[in-house]
Amino acid sequence: xxxxxxxxxxxxxxxxxxxxxxxxxxxxxxxxxxxxxxxxxxxxxxxxxxxxxxxxxxxxxxxxxxxxxxxxxxxxxxxxxxxxxxxxxxxxxxxxxxxxxxxxxxxxxxxxxxxxxxxxxxxxxxxxxxxxxxxxxxxxxxxxxxxxxxxxxxxxxxxxxxxxxxxxxxxxxxxxxxxxxxxxxxxxxxxxxxxxxxxxxxxxxxxxxxxxxxxxxxxxxxxxxxxxxxxxxxxxxxxxxxxxxxxxxxxxxxxxxxxxxxxxxxxxxxxxxxxxxxxxxxxxxxxxxxxxxxxxxxxxxxxxxxxxxxxxxxxxxxxxxxxxxxxxxxxxxxxxxxxxxxxxxxxxxxxxxxxxxxxxxxxxxxxxxxxxxxxxxxxxxxxxx
Numbered sequence: 048x049x050x051x052x053x054x055x056x057x058x059x060x061x062x063x064x065x066x067x068x069x070x071x072x073x074x075x076x077x078x079x080x081x082x083x084x085x086x087x088x089x090x091x092x093x094x095x096x097x098x099x100x101x102x103x104x105x106x107x108x109x110x111x112x113x114x115x116x117x118x119x120x121x122x123x124x125x126x127x128x129x130x131x132x133x134x135x136x137x138x139x140x141x142x143x144x145x146x147x148x149x150x151x152x153x154x155x156x157x158x159x160x161x162x163x164x165x166x167x168x169x170x171x172x173x174x175x176x177x178x179x180x181x182x183x184x185x186x187x188x189x190x191x192x193x194x195x196x197x198x199x200x201x202x203x204x205x206x207x208x209x210x211x212x213x214x215x216x217x218x219x220x221x222x223x224x225x226x227x228x229x230x231x232x233x234x235x236x237x238x239x240x241x242x243x244x245x246x247x248x249x250x251x252x253x254x255x256x257x258x259x260x261x262x263x264x265x266x267x268x269x270x271x272x273x274x275x276x277x278x279x280x281x282x283x284x285x286x287x288x289x290x291x292x293x294x295x296x297x298x299x300x301x302x303x304x305x306x307x308x309x310x311x312x313x314x315x316x317x318x319x320x321x322x323x324x325x326x327x328x329x330x331x332x333x334x335x336x337x338x339x340x341x342x343x344x345x346x347x348x349x350x351x352x353x354x355x356x357x358x359x360x361x362x363x364x365x366x367x368x369x370x371x372x373x374x375x376x377x378x379x380x381x382x383x384x385x386x387x388x389x390x391x392x393x394x395x396x397x398x399x400x401x402x403x404x405x406x407x408x409x410x411x412x413x414x415x416x417x418x419x420x421x422x423x424x425x426x427x428x429x430x431x432x
Contacts, residue, residue, distance in 0.1 A: 053352050060345035060362055063338045067369045069243075070236035071376060077212075077239055078380035080296050089198045092120035092177040093256075098167040099127050099134040103186040104218060104304035107137050110185070114145045118194040122149040126171035128156050128163065134185075149176075160272025169268035178259040187213065187253055188300040190382070197256050200293035207261040207290025208282060210250040212238055213299040214381040222305035227386035228395045229315060230301060231377050232370075237336060242294060248286035252278030254299050257285065264288050275412065275421060276321045298381050312402065313413050319406035324421045334403060339396035342366030367392065 095113055103109065113123060125138045135154065142150045155170035168182065179198055183189075200209045212235055215227030241247060255278055262268070265284040271277040282292050305311045323330040334341075342362040349358035370392050378387045410421045 053348055056345050056348040059335070060341050060366075063335050063341045064365070064369065066240075066335050067338050067373060070240060071369070071373050073239035073243060074236050074373070074376050074380055078376075081298070081380065081382070083296070085192070085196050085199045085296060088195060089179075089201050090119055091179050091198070091201070093118065093122070093179045093181055093194055093198060094175040094177040095121060095123045095181045095183065095194070096168055096171055096175065097123060097125045097183060097185060098164050098171065099125055099138070099185050100129075100132065100163070100167070102133050102137070103302070105188075105302050106134070106185065107140070109188045109302060110137065110141055111144075112188045112190075113183070113193075114141060114148050114150070115191055116189075116194045117191040120177075121194055122151065122176050124151045124153060124171045124174045126153040126155070126167045128154075128158075128167055128170075130154055130156070159269055162272055162274060162277055165268050165272045165274075165277050169272070172268065175259075179256060180259055180262065181254065181256045183254045183299070184252065184301075186302055188302055193297060193299070196297035197254060197295045200295060201256070201258070203291070203293070205291045206293045207288065208250060208255060208257040208285045209293045209295050210247075210255050210278075210282070211253070211295045211297045211299055212251060213253040213301045214377075215301050215303045215386060217303045217386040220305060220307075222308050222311045223303045224386055224388050224391060225308075225395055225398060226305050226311050226314065227301075227303045228374075228388060228391060229399065230303070231381065231386060232374055232392075232395065233336065233399060235377055235381075236373060237333075247282065247292050247294060249279045249282035250285075250292060252276075253301060255281060257281065258290075261285055261288060261290055275317075276325050279321075279325050300382075303386075312405075315399075315402045316406055317412040319402055320410060320412050320421055323406055324410075334400075337396060337400050337403070338366045338370055339363070339393060340400045370396070 097110065097113065125134075127134050135152065138150070138152045142152070151174045153171045153174050157166065157170055159166045159169055179201065181194065181197060197209055197211060200206045213230065214235060215230030217223035217227040238251070265288055270284065271280055274280045285292055305314070342365065345362040346359035349362070350356060371389050374389050374392060411418055412421060
């Protein structure tokens with residue numbers, strides 16, 4: 048076999064090992080930050096914006112967790128587009144269950160762009176009372192100190208927006224476990240890497256908080272209406288407006304319940320193609336995170352070059368040990384425990400590779416009942432159904 052090919056394959060494997068070790072170190076460091084908790088507090092009133100569309104797994108319990116916050120003054124605005132949405136009945140039940148909470152429900156069908164979630168948020172703003180705005184998805188669950196942790200960085204006047212990482216907790220099923228592992232073993236550690244080199248210029252969609260005047264400065268939610276990656280672009284626009292973005296020392300819990308591998312595949316294709324549209328160069332090199340597949344390629348290359356089966360097994364053994372270390376450390380770092388399933392590491396990593404390969408062949412994504420086409424910077428338009 049060509050020596051150059053052998054050396055190139057081993058160099059890629061070594062780079063992947065280096066990435067995994069660096070990610071492991073970052074997870075450990077972030078875990079220590081979580082243990083220190085919130086330093087300093089903000090007491091300004093907050094409006095939580097919760098755009099809804101249909102029912103998620105454990106929907107009522109997820110929303111209920113936002114009603115049980117240990118924070119002095121906050122409002123919750125729930126919003127739906129469809130007057131027949133079953134989420135409306137759940138919100139009305141919560142209003143009855145928590146009569147002392149300031150809970151508003153906005154039902155408005157106006158569409159201002161391809162991203163229906165952003166249209167929903169724009170419609171909800173008429174009911175928002177306060178100047179600190181927190182946006183979170185409907186499949187998230189939080190602890191009572193969530194608001195306190197998320198808005199604490201606003202005590203620094205230069206901070207215009209905050210965000211936080213999230214973990215995946217699978218409730219049942221093989222596909223759900225694989226989905227949670229993607230969030231915990233890939234998204235979570237890889238998101239910590241860029242934070243090592245400076246403050247972020249993006250937000251994570253699971254939870255974002257922003258000052259109202261900062262949002263207004265770049266045109267409010269209508270400026271995000273045609274972006275699928277509205278979270279990324281909200282961070283970009285905040286950064287371009289001259290404000291800093293802080294990552295709060297909090298991990299929000301994402302409840303995962305996939306209907307099967309097909310559903311999981313389309314979810315992850317949407318995430319992958321969205322990331323590819325906003326960070327094409329970084330995404331092109333993200334294969335370096337595929338440690339186990341790269342170890343198999345390195346092992347096959349060495350086996351072919353040396354005719355020794357031992358050289359095939361060695362890279363794979365090293366990769367599996369390190370991948371288990373990442374999986375374990377992430378699980379103990381996350382307050383919810385995430386989803387612990389080390390026996391699925393091999394399957395998870397090759398499923399990730401399959402999604403990554405397929406993500407380069409096409410630009411359409413499915414989001415709930417809609418099919419959209421991603422263009423440059425994740426600008427989208429709806430396609431006929």
